[in-house]
Amino acid sequence: MGMTITEKILADHGGLDKVVPGQLITAELDLTLANDITGPVSIKEFAKFGVDKVWDKEKVALVPDHFTPNKDIASAELSKTLREFAKEQGIVHYWEQGRVGIEHCLLPEQGVTLPGDVIIGADSHTCTYGALGAFATGVGSTDLAAGMATGKAWFRVPKSMKFVFKGTNFQPWVSGKDLILYTIGKIGVDGARYRAMEFTGEGIAALSMDSRFTMCNMAIEAGAKNGIIAPDEKTIAYVNERAKRPYKVYESDPDAEYVEVYEWDVADIPLQVAFPHLPENARPVEEGKGIKIHQVVIGSCTNGRLEDMQVAAKILKGKKVHPDLRLIIIPGTQEVYKQAMKEGLLEIFIDAGAVVSTPTCGPCLGG
Numbered sequence: 001m002g003m004t005i006t007e008k009i010l011a012d013h014g015g016l017d018k019v020v021p022g023q024l025i026t027a028e029l030d031l032t033l034a035n036d037i038t039g040p041v042s043i044k045e046f047a048k049f050g051v052d053k054v055w056d057k058e059k060v061a062l063v064p065d066h067f068t069p070n071k072d073i074a075s076a077e078l079s080k081t082l083r084e085f086a087k088e089q090g091i092v093h094y095w096e097q098g099r100v101g102i103e104h105c106l107l108p109e110q111g112v113t114l115p116g117d118v119i120i121g122a123d124s125h126t127c128t129y130g131a132l133g134a135f136a137t138g139v140g141s142t143d144l145a146a147g148m149a150t151g152k153a154w155f156r157v158p159k160s161m162k163f164v165f166k167g168t169n170f171q172p173w174v175s176g177k178d179l180i181l182y183t184i185g186k187i188g189v190d191g192a193r194y195r196a197m198e199f200t201g202e203g204i205a206a207l208s209m210d211s212r213f214t215m216c217n218m219a220i221e222a223g224a225k226n227g228i229i230a231p232d233e234k235t236i237a238y239v240n241e242r243a244k245r246p247y248k249v250y251e252s253d254p255d256a257e258y259v260e261v262y263e264w265d266v267a268d269i270p271l272q273v274a275f276p277h278l279p280e281n282a283r284p285v286e287e288g289k290g291i292k293i294h295q296v297v298i299g300s301c302t303n304g305r306l307e308d309m310q311v312a313a314k315i316l317k318g319k320k321v322h323p324d325l326r327l328i329i330i331p332g333t334q335e336v337y338k339q340a341m342k343e344g345l346l347e348i349f350i351d352a353g354a355v356v357s358t359p360t361c362g363p364c365l366g367g
Contacts, residue, residue: 005133170203236249
């Protein structure tokens with residue numbers, strides 16, 4: 001029996017010829033990452049390990065993105081802890097305010113996360129990097145501290161689920177966000193608990209990288225250990241423009257074993273919206289007709305990329321935001337912000353009556 005892409009990556013990083021679901025392994029890490037909320041906790045725990053330096057200053061990323069700019073003294077203290085630790089340790093991948101972006105938009109853009117990597121992050125949406133063909137998963141701050149100290153982490157190899165999206169005849173406006181919401185609506189928020197969600201098929205191949213990041217980003221919303229898409233020509237083109245180190249491409253064996261397989265035709269998937277209060281409450285957007293809304297936020301690590309800005313501008317151009325509604329738009333990184341400015345998107349947003357923010361997680365955690 002062959003192995004899935006997730007199993008192959010974990011086997012290689014564990015120095016093993018083969019792994020099977022349920023097996024406990026210790027794997028070498030390619031990257032550990034934390035932000036201004038989780039990082040200070042990790043730094044405190046790191047100090048208890050009795051080591052003076054992180055295992056590799058080029059394999060630790062610290063991203064002060066949640067409270068950017070700082071909203072009060074408490075949040076400024078968190079960023080100060082991150083800043084001082086980065087300077088003390090000589091951390092290569094640290095971005096100060098003015099250069100920082102939302103971590104899961106920023107790291108792929110900067111070529112820090114690559115295909116075949118094993119990545120742990122003290123943030124649940126670390127699974128985003130599966131869009132590059134990496135094994136990436138969120139961990140607690142203590143586990144992250146151990147990773148920063150040793151360069152290793154232990155895992156229980158997850159069972160894999162395969163999601164095959166057939167065809168390329170997408171309904172108007174449908175993107176990766178709709179595919180993942182549809183998926184979660186079918187299997188539930190615990191339907192992939194501690195499993196690898198592997199996305200494949202012609203529909204996935206037709207998606208942009210931005211849409212693929214969105215899909216893998218939301219794997220955690222189904223309880224998954226990781227989401228992953230095998231690299232193809234689009235992935236390699238994206239990576240080669242950014243990569244500053246070698247990487248390895250993996251793919252699943254034809255006879256790999258999956259605990260469940262789902263198949264859908266993209267032509268049958270309409271625009272989706274998640275009703276309160278869970279992502280599994282996804283419904284066709286038409287069912288939201290007539291419901292009054294008070295605020296719209298376009299941004300986040302899920303939907304703060306350039307493609308999201310372009311779609312929003314296409315809809316808003318020449319229109320005005322309803323006077324009873326607040327519209328907040330948050331580009332995911334400074335590069336996205338700059339490109340949106342060059343394309344005239346920010347002018348469209350401002351003319352429509354939207355607020356355009358600096359890149360930040362901001363409202364996602366109540367900041």
